[in-house]
Amino acid sequence: MTRRFTGIAVALLLAGIAVPVPAHADPATDARFTALSSAEWSWRQQQMAGGEDDDGAIQPKLPDVRPETQAARLAHWRDVRRKLDAIPVAALSPAVQVDYAVYRDQIDTLIARQQFREYEKPLNADSAFWSDFGYTARRPFTTEADYRAFIGQMNDIPRYFSEQTANMRAGLARGFTPPKVTLQGRDATIRSVVDAKTPEDSLFYLPFRTMPASIPAATQAELRAAAVSAITGAVVPAHRTLLRFMQDDYIPKARTALAAEDMPNGKAYYQALIREFATLDLTPDQVHAIGLSEMAKLRTEMEAVRQQVGFQGDMSAFLHFLRTDPQFYAKTPAELLKEAAWIAKQVDDRIGNWIGHLPRRRFGIVPVPDDVAPFYTSGRGGPGIYLVNTYDLPSRALYSLRALTLHESAPGHAFQMPLANENKAQPAFRKVYISAYGEGWALYCERLGTEMGIYETPYDLFGMLSYQAWRAARLVVDTGIHAKGWSREQAQRYLRDNTALSAHEIETEVDRYIAWPGQALSYYLGQMEIMKGRAKAEAALGPKFDIRAFHDTVLELGSVPLPVLSARIDRFIADGGKGPYPDEE
Template sequence: MKPGAALAACLFATPVTFAQAIAAPATAARSTAPATADADARLRAIYTDEWQWRLQQRLENEEDDTSGIRADLPKVDAATQRMRRSHWEGVLKRLDGVAEASLSEAERVNHAVYRAQVAALVANVRFREYEKPLNADSSFWFNMTYEARKPFRTKQDYVNYVAQLNDVPRYFREQVANMRAGLARGFTPPKVTLAGRDATIAAIVQAQPADTPFYLPFKDMPATIPAAEQASLRAAAVEAITERVIPAHVELLAFMRAEYLPRATETLAAERLPDGKAYYQSKIVEYTTTQLSADEIHRIGLAEMAKIRAEMAEVMKQVNFTGDLPAFLQFLRTDPRFYAKTPEELLMRAAWIAKKFDGKAERYFGRLPRSRFAIIPVPPDQAPYYTSGRGGPGVYLVNTYDLPSRALYSLPALTLHESAPGHAFQMPVAMEQAGRPPFRNAYISAYGEGWALYSERLGTEMGIYETPYEVFGMLSYQAWRASRLVVDTGIHAKGWSRDQALRYLMDNTALSRHEVATEVDRYISWPGQALSYYLGQMAIIEARRKAEAALGERFDIRAFHDTVLELGSVPLPVLKDRIDRFIREGGKGPYG
């Protein structure tokens, strides 16, 4: 049998109820009717037209880093949002006219991914999510700084970026108008999650133009741009930042401090927001790609937590700890041996773990991505409110703020999740697939976060965890994600207080108090997103268990992983369907 073919039952047992939940097809049942070129062509016409329209709308996060820098910022005013909703509802009607059973295998997958994507876009506008363009760790104004970190390759990129900077006042005014509308109807992130979040605005207001993140692209410009033109572009950037960007932040800061923060809603539960029950269920559908209810997810979370607590007890026996779990957690949170002394030490340990994976990767993956990633610290103005790490194409961000909160025993699990084989590995593999429509590069949280959490478990097989404490760190992270099922539904559907949520995480994970607080505030202000991780992992584990049982000695872990990754972000029922086909084809991977 290939490496890792058999998994310990205690690690990968999956409730039948969840397996049944993802067995329900996301689309119409498969038919024996032959695929037709006409049906495929009609579907391609729909998603090709809509995608081009979406790019023209300059919607955020719809372009990759090879498309260059645009000269404008998106329109986000209410009238534009209503127009977009009408357009997407028309797209859904056109999709309903496509005979799904007549689609080819590839286009059937495209249909399932695309329809779920457009339905989520419609729901977001229907519930006027645009009136709440911030949460506990993200905001429209800070997200703008990511544009400055994209590759700038040509003079036109810089010219376009200066035009963007000059467009900031209009963009901010539209966002503020939306936020005022949300404020008027009680649709804001809860006030408790917003404390101190104005600091990132104040940092821009107080900075010199050349010291702001917006000036970053001009500090190291390509030599292909003549020196005189570089100087002219730098002067234009300083002028735009001075005359447009900083004044826009001054106005935004005044609005946040005088109006928004004092009047933000006190309630925590999404179900107590306008049309709250339907709103929260729409977030469950979006982030889990299932029709599970809040009650069902809560019960799954409690059951999974009980299993993980049993695994934790076994590790405590291995290290001869005689106290109870709370005492062990306190020991882990306070013993200095488990914490880095400097930011550089934390970054170097993360790099060492990533290289350990590289040495073992070929035994578990047939295809590796061409894209590499850098390991960099979270920007200091965002770090106090940010998660412990985050990864994606080209980058693994490690939070070096408050080192006593960044346990080294959890770093292997964090690194596997955020870098490789997690986000900084999975996303490039998907994006490097040839001939796939661009909407397929959109991120589906249940799949992407599920894969990243599965990657943490995979580290056990790969020999990444070298001590029982590191295994416990992985289990703590598993408990962290399973407890999200309990906490998110507890807060948003069962009336839990913030203190209840804090206590639950403190009692069931080894996370520090700082991490627990930032995580709970994220769940409160971002309903449903926290549900995607563990439910996604459960779907992948269930698919693997089924493939191992059906294929026996023919099961090849590399072929299985390649099949999952080649598929890219898809709804969980689509993943299940693909692995069923993998089994029918005898465990053959996508690359032969």
């Protein structure tokens, strides 16, 4: 998807070239952009109202997802883009030029999603619209308003599910669905709600089991009764209807082809997804070639470790050894969780030497919930939490746990995301997560662990390299599936031959790539951009290069398109390597 910008400044910025500072930035032009973006952001929050608001507060209503509403959103975002085109970007101040570039990328992404009617496919092998409630139910409820809002959501579920399934029927009619093979068993989370023996056994009742003492007992009783009524009268019937739809209509009739390019207007659709998730204008062939090249380099590093440990056998035999030897696997879920916690505390001990400005928010380490664990990734992190998957322990190698922890906890997702949220100097729309940046940073943190001394054994180091190869392999596999006719078995074989991932992980990961085209490309391409920028800064600054200042500069940006990150690193070099928090560096 080619992007068109007015103003040479933004064209240069998005090409990764430093934007020239205008001699006389116009405050009125800054104000014009700020008014436009602020108004649209407020409108967007109202449109998407449901679940949680911009400040994380639970909302009493769920989003309106009807086709007519979706068409109105597309028209609105197109109008916003026309107004953006009319702003003379070269007259913006340097900081607002960056805001403009980030915001324009958001608007283009939103328009593309609406044009391809992404709302007609509100699920993939990894998540679905109905699974979001599990996260809300498990979060801390602290006020009466939280409980009343969640009860409101539960009572709104029948309407919301009805609108979602109507959209899914429209997608089904035109062959716009996840492939059937990736949907097998994914209705288990719906069934778990239907099969709960009593309302009190339901996941939706979880927040009501233990309530804050600050809420009077009589009010607690009232809220619990309202929750039981909502679960009985709204939640369970809506889930039962959804389960019938999934079992009788959607899964049996879902498309059998795997490739995104086989969907309606598929080539343009997949190209738009590459643009969204990589924030770069690369063709599938280019991405595929990058993946093959990087895999060859990583294979050399992996071979060196195999030789270092003195393993007698080829790489295939070594991978089999790593997947099957009991020494590499925890015996209990508690052992896996405790090991993850120990690694995280080791990172805490060293992080100050590598990053100057630390987030205020801490994170907890908890197991992935049982109802989603069979299809979930090995771990996932975010503000306040590091989820570790304790399902099928023979698939959760300890030699990979250090890389996983660096990625998902600190200094990865559970570190970067709170930093972005705590940066009050940026407009609210800058809090939107951009995968190429966020996943690129987290993968970079895995490699950074070698410098931090986190990998204590050659097997730990191999686990990191296997994880690097896993993400490089995604460039090959994603484009192979969606643009080159690869089969599911071919994709699984490529991961099996080139990484130490378990058979279970390989199956769930490949299904994730099949059902979520493009997202897997963000990790390695994002890491490459950070590493390229760091190498450039080290070469240019020499002894003036300060690793803490560099990392603070990258993190202070929050999520941005990769060309914006590149341009900011160029400015870091031009400024002599000075970071955004000199007193902390």
